[in-house]
Amino acid sequence: MSLSPGILLITIFLPMAAGLLCLLVPDRVRWGRESIAVATTLAVFVIAILIFIAPELRFQTGEIGLGIRYLDLYSYSFSSFLLMFSSLFGLLISLFSIRYMQGRGRLREYYFYLLLTLGATNGAFLSDNLILFLAFWGIVMVTLFLLTTIGSRDASPERVFDAGHKSLMIIGGADMALLLGIGLLWYLSGTFTMSAITPQSGGMATAAFVLIMLGAISKAGAMPLHSWIPNMAEAAPTSVMAFLPGSLDKLLGIYLLSRMVLNFYEFSPGCPMSLLLMIIGAVTIIAAVMMAMVQHDMRKLLSFHAVSQAGYMVLGIGTGTPIGVAGGIFHMLNNSIFKSGLFLSGGSVEHGTGENDLGKLGGLAKAMPITFIACLICALSISGVPPFNGFFSKWMVYQGILEAGASQFWIFLIAAMFGSALTLASFVKLIHSTFLGQKPRELEGVKESGISMTIPLIVLAALCVVFGVFAQLPITQFIAPVVGPVTVSGVWSPTLATVLLLVALAIGLIIYFIGKIRVTREVPMYIGGETLDPVETSVPGTRFYDTIRFMGVFSGLYRRGEEAVFDIYSYGKYVLPVTRVLSVLHNGRLTTYVSWCLWGLIILFLILVGVG
């Protein structure tokens, strides 16, 4: 079967058109928008599968100067497999949203933005032109902001906007770097056509690499451009978190980074840029997971993990070895699956209980079995426990680090492994405080979410298992065509894998127990002879790791973390004094204003007439 290249347009413009339609559907049509969204995303998913099966496709319109085409779409192994998954996530999220978003305001806009995001993401994957890519990439940023402003149930309008503000500033700022990077890349390679760019090297190429990397990691959420994700997690609807920072933004960011490493830059294991990426990756893994351990809000905890997992991808791609890059890309895929699974489980819990504070949850395993099992599988996956998919991608990343050569790289290995252990530890906390332990009285009568919410969870959990047990499948089907043949036989290499696994488990358990013992000891049973509520006497999972929080070395770091010293966005406030000084200079005196003009003329005279 041969497809016409025009089919690529459908994956972009069908969702966008459907989104516009959603905007026009009047409120009284019941399920109108929901059915449009689900039907559209389903259609796009099917088409994306067809495109994936088909050979390479290219759709072009005429040139409009500088080698830029209005539309220049190209589907090949990498873009078509990402296209398939972005459409899948689109489908799952619109399914999930039916119930989850029901009854909220601004639904009209919600589906519009959702479908617009999907279309633009597909456009970014398919575009073979850097400018077009940038445009679609930017649209995803705008819709991210707009989706954020819809806001979660429990956040004040100010907080919601500030979260959107922060994400827009950080991603938008990084986009400016990306823009310049693309400009430099164009200058070096002489073309905007991505498939025609040959790997570049040299000083300017390195600058372009760093600038494009900034754009990529801000989208993927690696440090130091990660700080928008935790804030957004508190303010945005959970389905949005699962859709954008959880999956699509990761796909986009890592896609760009991999294209850069694979196609645009002379990237070799051990080169300075490789080292830079690996450091960013390792630091992100550790720092974010440390922050995740002490969070009370479920969404915020998940969001720090979203940051931490981005570290693995950057680390894997940063190794520059085929197996490492493959591992990074595979981890990107896996992360999107289990991370959106986790966010959606969180959404499901929130939908059932109306609560996001881990301290107020507990004992939901029986009430919400499907959510529990899906969440458990995803949690084990994200922690890198075999046989789930997270294990394999992480293992490939480890192997990539080892193959990258230099002996000092063991430190990255340690960081990655330690990060895994801490991830496990923090998910023990999440699972414990949500699904196990004592059930608070307020949560009696909580029921499993409806079928439209559980189907996405089941699908995602199933994918975690399938991609884990049959890891060969995604690797040979999706990733090998992109990075070339990968030796995955080592996956089952028993010694290293087992050792790493045991170490990870052991550290996780040790931390778990340290935390638990300390807290249990501290909880008093009676105060003034009054019997306390069982909720207050139970062991709240949220306090598991307060031990670590107050441990000497870390307490300082945590305090700074809370003061947002590591948050690049918070440095914006230093602009304000400058603006105030400038503002005071405009003192309303005509004579001063005319004097400025005179100085302007003086300088111009001196420069142009005097010198020239």
Place this chain on the structure above:
Amino acid sequence: MVAVNVLLGLMILAGLVALEMRNLRVAIYSLGAGGVLFIVISFLMGALEVGIGGVILVAILIPLLIWAVGRTTGEDTTARMRLEVNEIFVLISIVAFIVVLLVVIIPLFPELPSVPEAVEGPMGLSILREVLVLLAALAGVWAVLRLVGRRGDK
């Protein structure tokens, strides 16, 4: 040319007087005197049109200014100079500008071409353009002199 230069010197003097006088009416008369000198210079050099323009200027501007002084204040009560950052900045600016401008332009004068250009040229339509400019100004004055600008004020 000498006569022109002398008259120009007088104009500068008149201008300075106009700017320095505390009594605004005297200042305006001094400006008027400068205007008359301007007209004389124009006619001396053979610039008939500019001279007529000067006459129009003086004939309209001086009465208007006198009228304005009548409506506002007859005395320039603003302080000559206060020792403030602003004032000092302004003084430095203007002095620097004067110095730089003179330093820059005096060497330029010999470069100015002295090729004669066609002396006569029909005034013709240029008058129409002047009329349009004046029309705009009249419309402006007509709008600005309203007593009440916004509905509901006073």
Place this chain on the structure above:
Amino acid sequence: MIATYTLCAILFLVGLYGVVRRKNLIKVIIGIAIMVQSVGLVFVVLGYSEGGVGGISQTMGLVALIGGLAVMTLMIATSIRLHQKYGTSDISEIRRLKG
């Protein structure tokens, strides 16, 4: 000729000095008037040759004068209204707009 040009430039600077340094509204307008006259003279001097002053130069001089006159008419109207509103003609006290 150089002396004439220099004197024209000085006249222009005198006007500018008035605009920059004087704070009374009327004085500022007087400064503008001096500048307008000086520009008019520049045209006359530039266009001057033995036979008289060139037609185009004259036209442009006229443009300068009439344009200046138009603007100054408006300025005078504005300054009267300003004086009514603020109760002062001191431009350095007329500064509600700043920042």
Place this chain on the structure above:
Amino acid sequence: MLPLLFVVIPLGAALVIFLLSRVWERAGDLFANLATLSLFVISLTLVGPILRGDTFAYNLGATSPLGIHFTIDGLSLLMLITINLLCFMSSLYSVNYMERYTAKPRYYILLMLMIMGMNVVVLGADLVNLYIGVEIAAIACYALIAFGVEHEYLEASFKYQIMGTVATLCILLGIALIYRTAGTLNIVELYDAVAAAGGMGNPILVFSSVLFLGGFGLKAAYIPFHAWLPDAHSTAPTPVSAILSGVFIKVVGLYCMIKVFFSIIGLTPAFSMVLMVLGAISIIVAVLLALAQWDSKRLLAYSSIEQMGFILLGIGIGTPLGILGALFHLINHATFKSLLFLDAGSVETATGTRDLKELGGLNQRMPVTGVTTAIASFSISGFPPFNGFWSKLIIIIALVQAIGIGYPGFAPAYITFAVIALVGSILTMAVFLKLERHIFFGSLPEKLAKVREVPWLMCAPMIILAAVCIGVGIAFPWVIGNLLDPAVGVLSVFGLGG
């Protein structure tokens, strides 16, 4: 005859309004809108002929500067379309908005004169006509700023009058020097005449171009010549502010500067650098100033200076791509900044205040204003797919391209300016997010709970402009091909690398 229509129609409308206003109070509403609409339509009909390579000329009276000489080429057509579209939007908006002021007919008369002045600037085939246009437009503009005849209006207007007159005198001196050196005032003839007179090797011409830089710079309000702009643009009646920020400063400032530096004198490395430095300074300083503002219109006014900086940066590069980006940004800025001013005016109409601290949460109460402001804000912040994205992109790409084809030795400067432009863009985002945050998002103050959307006649121009922002953003190849390429074609011949 065609070019003359752009002068006769507004002038005729002004006369008709003047004559009829005694008898019929609403004559202004009708005839002003009819005039601006017909001007806009006429300018649109010229797109085809201009694309085919026709030019329109109209000569009345004697040789060059003494008669009235108009031409329409690609560049002036681009400006004409922009001017007349925005003036039509503003006059539509005025119908309801200007109700709050007395003597509406006088307002319309001044508006018509200002439009006429701007059209004359764009059409003028010689420097004197151009200057006359500047003068007429400026005088009408002074009066329009003062139209409210209250403290702030008069103050802003007076300061602008003084600074504007100094500027026009500088321009006039520059014209005088150019005329005596090159011997002509016709813009087409001037290029060769100036080259024959030694071009930039002639100190007189350098001196006069510095005068132009200062004079038109004051009109275009880039830093440090900007101080009048925030006062004037924030106090003027809103439809006037929209025209001022949208087209006025561009027509009487930047357009003339483009003419002078590309059609007359020709760009030199020194001037290229000076223009770019002025642009870069304007971007950074003005955006910081905008960030400090709490008055919505003042914030927008400062942001206009910043955007002028972008345009100037593009012009300064001097490559065809740079000029294309600058002109594209010029028309884009015209649309979204006018839209933002109209939105700010709507908010002021509905709530009675411009103070950001007193506003908030208006998105639910004023959906049209909210959505159109969001579109304009995204546009000005350079987010795709809105029009501002493409023009900023082209300017940045032009800067990068100039590393290779620009003046030798400027490479580090081009990169620096690109970085400055990008930093400016980030800060622009912050400025407009601040505006959105404090007007449309956040929680609704109690006293604004009963606010209603403005009448449809005020909404209509806002919706049209928002549609233009999106439409140009999506159909940018069409705009570049049909409007911008002919305009750049007029200039870049004389520029660098053309």
